[in-house]
Amino acid sequence: MKIIIIEDEMLVADELVDNLKQIKPDVEIVCILSSVKEAIDYFTDNPQPDLIFSDIQLGDGLSFDIAKVITIDVPIIFCTAFDEYALDAFRVNGIEYILKPFSLESLEKALLKFQNMQKVMAGSIALKYEAAMATLTARNKNNSNTIMVKYRDRLLPFTLDKIALFYLENEITYMYAHSGKMYTMTDSLEELEHKAGFDFFRMNRQFLVNRNAIEDATDYFPRKLKINLLIAFDRNIIVSREKRSKLLTWLAY
Structure with missing residues (x-):
């Protein structure tokens, strides 16, 4: 065969x-x-x-x-x-x-x-x-392209364009909005990846980033890429050399 x-x-x-x-x-x-x-x-x-x-x-x-x-x-x-x-x-x-x-x-x-x-x-x-x-x-x-976020005793609707990224830390999933506010999520990063669609890219196991939050990507030794955001964010987002080509194609699409 x-x-x-x-x-x-x-x-x-x-x-x-x-x-x-x-x-x-x-x-x-x-x-x-x-x-x-x-x-x-x-x-x-x-x-x-x-x-x-x-x-x-x-x-x-x-x-x-x-x-x-x-x-x-x-x-x-x-x-x-x-x-x-x-x-x-x-x-x-x-x-x-x-x-x-x-x-x-x-x-x-x-x-x-x-x-x-x-x-x-x-x-x-x-x-x-x-x-x-x-x-x-x-x-x-x-599809309304809306993610529901639980905040205290409320459910807040966020359209995808208002979301800069999702990330995983200490087994907890967070959503970081363009406004600078951060929220915890009940969805896994895998579930959010499916909901978010093509405008979000899974940079690595930890980060799922919106295209409209990216300023540029710079070389990061060896043959990796570092993602620079348009918003203030204090964690490094590194893309492996295996994903490098796919990311560059996605950014140019």
């Missing part, structure tokens, strides 16, 4: 490769593609594999964008951390997925399901993607 992986986090991609080979030692990983552009360039000149595993949100767009340019006629299993509403869009339209962080069991089930599947017509796949994206787009338009 020939497989192509589309994933911009190399550590995640490497883990996926290791797990797939553990489940099915004779699997052939043809290549790992890390962006929408790279995938389009590759599939323009190379044959498609038997199966594709793909992240959904890549540094330069959504992997659905690949199918807008290239006719994909093999099954794709999406590796996603999308929320329940988004998953409903996939279920309704028959799009296969596994949840991040994935397990050996979930991968094994995905491969077993693939073995029982037949190739679908390319037009049918394209229609599935289009329908799923229409559902997600409609959801985003109807």
Whole structure:
């Protein structure tokens, strides 16, 4: 079985490769593609594999964008951390997925399901993607983009543009507003990452930062980046060399 992986986090991609080979030692990983552009360039000149595993949100767009340019006629299993509403869009339209962080069991089930599947017509796949994206787009338009914050005995609504960043410290999640005020959150940083959407970037395990709070990014030895904010904030936000490329692509998007 020939497989192509589309994933911009190399550590995640490497883990996926290791797990797939553990489940099915004779699997052939043809290549790992890390962006929408790279995938389009590759599939323009190379044959498609038997199966594709793909992240959904890549540094330069959504992997659905690949199918807008290239006719994909093999099954794709999406590796996603999308929320329940988004998953409903996939279920309704028959799009296969596994949840991040994935397990050996979930991968094994995905491969077993693939073995029982037949190739679908390319037009049918394209229609599935289009329908799923229409559902997600409609959801985003109807979404108030508001995060509810508990403060004493009150619930305060904050629109995402008023939030500079979320961060984790001593196992407690905080929200830091552009006004300079800080609030504790009941949501985990992972949950907030899903709610916040594309305008927020997970810099590292500790920080989730709004694009509109960033002044610039400067080199930080070795091959890391330091994020400088437009607001007063007394903690260093460092991006690893593994995430460097993805961050720069996101900032330029």
